[in-house]
Amino acid sequence: MIDAEHFRRLAEPLLASPGADETEVVLIGTDSSLTRFANSAIHQNVVERNAEVRVRAVVGTRVGVATTNDLSERSLERVARRAIQSAYRQPDNPGFPGLPEPSFAAQVDGFRADTAECTPERRAEMVRVLCNLAREKTLMASGALTTESAVLGVANSRGVFAHQPTSRANILTVMMDDEGSGYAERSDRSIDAIDAEGAAREAIGNAERGRGAISLEPGNYPVVLGEYAVAELLTYLAYIGFGALAYQEGTSFLRGKLGTPIVDERISIWDDGRDERGLPTGFDFEGVPKQRVDLVVQGVAIGVVYDSATAARDGRASTGHALPAPNPSGPLPTHLQMGAGETPKAELGRDIQRGLWISRFHYVNVVKSESAVLTGLTRDGTFLIENGEIGRPVKNLRFTQAVLDAWVGLGALGSERALVESWGGAVLVPAMRLEAFSFTGVSET
Amino acid sequence: MKDLTDRALDAATAAGARYADVRLERLERQVIVVKNGRSDGISEGEEVGFGVRVIADGAWGFAASSRVEPGEIDRVARLAVRVARASASTWRRPVDLGERITSIGAYATPVRQDPFAVSIDDKLAVLLAADAEMRSEPEIAVSEGSFECQRLHKILATTEGSWIHQTLVETGGGIEALAVDADDAQRRSFPNSFGRHHATAGYEHFLAMDLPGNGRRIAAQAAQLLTAKPCPTEVTTLVLDPSQIALQVHESCGHPIELDRVFGEEASYAGTSFLTLDKRGAFRYGSEHVTIVADATILGGMGTFGFDDEGVAAQRTTIVEHGLFRNYLSSRETAARLGEPSNGTMRADGWSRIPLVRMTNVNLEPGDVSFDDLIADTDRGIYAQTNKSWSIDDRRLNFQFGTEIGWEIRNGKLGGMLKNLTYTGSTPRFWGSCDAVCREWSMWGTPNCGKGQPSQTAHVGHGASAGRFREVQVGVAR
Structure with missing residues (x-):
């Protein structure tokens, strides 16, 4: 792990490189381990150490980026030269606002030593316990246990200097036999907080209940979406519409809708990278402190997240959501939350006469960004709800649905929330009941 | 390089691996993006590292590092064996690789024009020309083009005696036009969507796409889609x-x-x-x-x-x-x-x-x-x-x-x-x-x-x- 002083020693000569008006140095270091299992045995088991330095050189309004993971003095000098040369070769980019100025970023507690120090033997033991639970139920366990410690450092020639270690532990598992399957996952900064056995029992429960699935005709059904399913939808919404670039270019589903109701008034969505209930991080890849950004408040679309380039275009300040430059995709919220409701999860289906309980979605993709139409399939636990009770398992169904339209028809929000890993972070969401969800096909699985 | 790969294989064997392989790789990459008539960033990257894969106690282990140094090679090889032994605690069927493979050889992607040897100016000129063609259509809100190339050198050595050196070169790119009106947004891409028309080939592959010659056509189609x-x-x-x-x-x-x-x-x-x-x-x-x-x-x-x-x-x-x-x-x-x-x-x-x-x-x-x-x-x-x-x-x-x-x-x-x-x-x-x-x-x-x-x-x-x-x-x- 490269500590703050080591990063400073790496960065300072690069920031002083002659030829650039401004320079930014980003360090991304990871020590990552993943123990993967299938058929109730470990079949892949990997450990990786890497550290990459990215130099962004600015000449006037021209920007060049060069990267390397060879941190020798000679290599770093070369990468700085290449970034400057790239910048000089480009035409002017009048929209480039310059590198961010320094601003105060309070430390965020995103690191746990127990995760960083987790051994291969401990990972294997956790997996062994989980596989044994599967065998007891004549199920096959598959999944992955990840432990990762990482460091992000950002320094620029305007005075930004930020350095933060983080850690991440995650276990996910699918328990299955020829007739049914169930899924569960757990995430935390600390491996000590990961309840692998609890995840196993959750997945086993759905797998056992999933035996003997029936086919259901496609159509509109009221549904209860479990936290994994809600997290998947919210993550895709973030990708296609909660970033400023998509809004500015006209492809966001929020275009023309800021300040207006877009979903049920009980739904509020925000991004908060500093919330320690998630996998917190204090600043973005430009060194800008992460702000809490309200995206939807009581059903009304309020805002989008910004990096420095999109913020300058709208005459605003960055909200601390930049990805590594160059980034044609724009800023992205990676620590989303949806507020909880008042209904215990177990009671969400009580008012449904005939509908579906959906644990999880699979292979979701965007059909049309502008109207937030997504498609995907149910997986690892789809059940019929009849007269308020969860009953027979159902074969997987394909949905094609404008998500915001479905969320207008919110029935209830769960009172508990679960942390679910997503692109670059994690989301914290409740389960929800929806009055209608559109299923357009039936899978044979 | 053989001294490094030998060192990795020897360290793994000494630690108890019955099979080991090591891949030593160096990747160079260049990405150029043009958006709305301006360069949206040029990125040039290089990456080195090695990974050691072993079978010990009948199970797989793997460890990798970006620091290609003798001491780190020893550490990583020993760690791979330790990881394999941990895997073995749940493994019921020992890994069987079948017949030994003892390949010795080399391969290089046939390239007519080295994409890294072509100036950034030339690549930008192609992308900017295509961009200008797309932006001649008034309904186009966003025009974007990209060029990408990479060269991967990799060496594979195994305890069975394989030693292979390959140099793989890829070149690709594409353009896309986004048309927007009050009610709709429609995108057209060429030659493929998501910028993904790549090949193991040289700069000739990028030129053959004729992005400038297709810019106006796909922009017009994007505009027509708004009312289709x-x-x-x-x-x-x-x-x-x-x-x-x-x-x-x-x-x-x-x-x-x-x-x-x-x-x-x-x-x-x-x-x-x-x-x-x-x-x-x-x-x-x-x-x-x-x-x-x-x-x-x-x-x-x-x-x-x-x-x-x-x-x-x-x-x-x-x-x-x-x-x-x-x-x-x-x-x-x-x-x-x-x-x-x-x-x-x-x-x-x-x-x-x-x-x-x-x-x-x-x-x-x-x-x-x-x-x-x-x-x-x-x-x-x-x-x-x-x-x-x-x-x-x-x-x-x-x-x-x-x-x-x-x-x-x-x-x-x-x-x-x-x-x-x-x-x-x-x-x-x-x-x-x-x-x-x-x-x-x-x-x-x-x-x-x-x-x-x-x-x-x-x-x-x-x-x-x-x-x-x-x-x-x-x-x-x-």
């Missing part, structure tokens, strides 16, 4: 263009023939496969017009190389022969479970990842009808072009795709333009409904094939022609 009719909801005849066929092959054939997936090794992530072992040689995957091969030897494909990451020489394997399912993609370990040699498809996404069974170039073989004759022979249907959306279930049966654009086919002629085109089906029924494959054939590169945990992105190829499919449900999402 939406795809109807109906069951009809569907003609797919080669690029969409390529993705259809990728999702509905390329993934389910991965033998590790068939054995359940991807169950927790992307799923399993409907092409179970009992179906080999006995299952009708498609119609007689459907022949699919996996060919790592063909020039230009993104899945073209000399040897895979287990040292197995590149091969051509028949997967589907006139509709009959024949074979899988395999590794040494998975093939050994069938008592067969590997057909050479193990590839890793860089030095820090283990090799997995990956598509090479999984190609739909050409038919004998011309595209013009195919359209002329179609009374009523839809012609769909350029992928926009894709999704398929966890056994690779139920799929749904969207394309950027379509046209009605009426009385043997292309007619009105259609937008928001989607179609859905089930894999064997869909390929069983194929009643024609065109003879015009081209290679498409997919540099974003995801698989595995930790996530790996493979670069794979698909040769494809346009094809016709009967009784397909279209217009799922209007």
Whole structure:
């Protein structure tokens, strides 16, 4: 792990490189381990150490980026030269606002030593316990246990200097036999907080209940979406519409809708990278402190997240959501939350006469960004709800649905929330009941 | 370099590995993006590292590091053995790699013009010219073009005696135009969507796309799509263009023939496969017009190389022969479970990842009808072009795709333009409904094939022609 002083020693000569008006140095270091299992045995088991330095050189309004993971003095000098040369070769980019100025970023507690120090033997033991639970139920366990410690450092020639270690532990598992399957996952900064056995029992429960699935005709059904399913939808919404670039270019589903109701008034969505209930991080890849950004408040679309380039275009300040430059995709919220409701999860289906309980979605993709139409399939636990009770398992169904339209028809929000890993972070969401969800096909699985 | 690879293999053996391999890699990469008439950033990267894969106590272990130094090589090799021994605590069937592989050789991508030797100015000039063409259309809100190239040097050494040096060069790029009005936004891309028309080739591949010559055309199509009719909801005849066929092959054939997936090794992530072992040689995957091969030897494909990451020489394997399912993609370990040699498809996404069974170039073989004759022979249907959306279930049966654009086919002629085109089906029924494959054939590169945990992105190829499919449900999402 490269500590703050080591990063400073790496960065300072690069920031002083002659030829650039401004320079930014980003360090991304990871020590990552993943123990993967299938058929109730470990079949892949990997450990990786890497550290990459990215130099962004600015000449006037021209920007060049060069990267390397060879941190020798000679290599770093070369990468700085290449970034400057790239910048000089480009035409002017009048929209480039310059590198961010320094601003105060309070430390965020995103690191746990127990995760960083987790051994291969401990990972294997956790997996062994989980596989044994599967065998007891004549199920096959598959999944992955990840432990990762990482460091992000950002320094620029305007005075930004930020350095933060983080850690991440995650276990996910699918328990299955020829007739049914169930899924569960757990995430935390600390491996000590990961309840692998609890995840196993959750997945086993759905797998056992999933035996003997029936086919259901496609159509509109009221549904209860479990936290994994809600997290998947919210993550895709973030990708296609909660970033400023998509809004500015006209492809966001929020275009023309800021300040207006877009979903049920009980739904509020925000991004908060500093919330320690998630996998917190204090600043973005430009060194800008992460702000809490309200995206939807009581059903009304309020805002989008910004990096420095999109913020300058709208005459605003960055909200601390930049990805590594160059980034044609724009800023992205990676620590989303949806507020909880008042209904215990177990009671969400009580008012449904005939509908579906959906644990999880699979292979979701965007059909049309502008109207937030997504498609995907149910997986690892789809059940019929009849007269308020969860009953027979159902074969997987394909949905094609404008998500915001479905969320207008919110029935209830769960009172508990679960942390679910997503692109670059994690989301914290409740389960929800929806009055209608559109299923357009039936899978044979 | 041999001193470093020997050191890794010796350290692993001394620590107790009965088999070890080491891959030492160096990757150079350049990406140029132009957006709305301006450079949106140039990125040049280099990456080095090595990974040591071992079998100890009958189980797999792997460790990797970016620090290519003697002390680190020793640490990583010993760690890989420790990881393998931890794996063995749950492992019930010792890993069997089958026959020894002792390949010694070298391979380099044939390149006419080194993409790194061409100046950034020249590349920018092509992209800016294409951008200007796209922006001549007033409805275009966003125009974007990209160039990308990479050169990968990799050395594989194994305790069985393999020593292989390969230099793989890839070049690619594309353009896209986004038209926006008060009610809608529509995108057109060329030659393929998501900037993914890549090849193992040099700068000649980028120039051959003629991006400036196609900029105005695709921008005009994006603008026309704003007022085009939406795809109807109906069951009809569907003609797919080669690029969409390529993705259809990728999702509905390329993934389910991965033998590790068939054995359940991807169950927790992307799923399993409907092409179970009992179906080999006995299952009708498609119609007689459907022949699919996996060919790592063909020039230009993104899945073209000399040897895979287990040292197995590149091969051509028949997967589907006139509709009959024949074979899988395999590794040494998975093939050994069938008592067969590997057909050479193990590839890793860089030095820090283990090799997995990956598509090479999984190609739909050409038919004998011309595209013009195919359209002329179609009374009523839809012609769909350029992928926009894709999704398929966890056994690779139920799929749904969207394309950027379509046209009605009426009385043997292309007619009105259609937008928001989607179609859905089930894999064997869909390929069983194929009643024609065109003879015009081209290679498409997919540099974003995801698989595995930790996530790996493979670069794979698909040769494809346009094809016709009967009784397909279209217009799922209007």
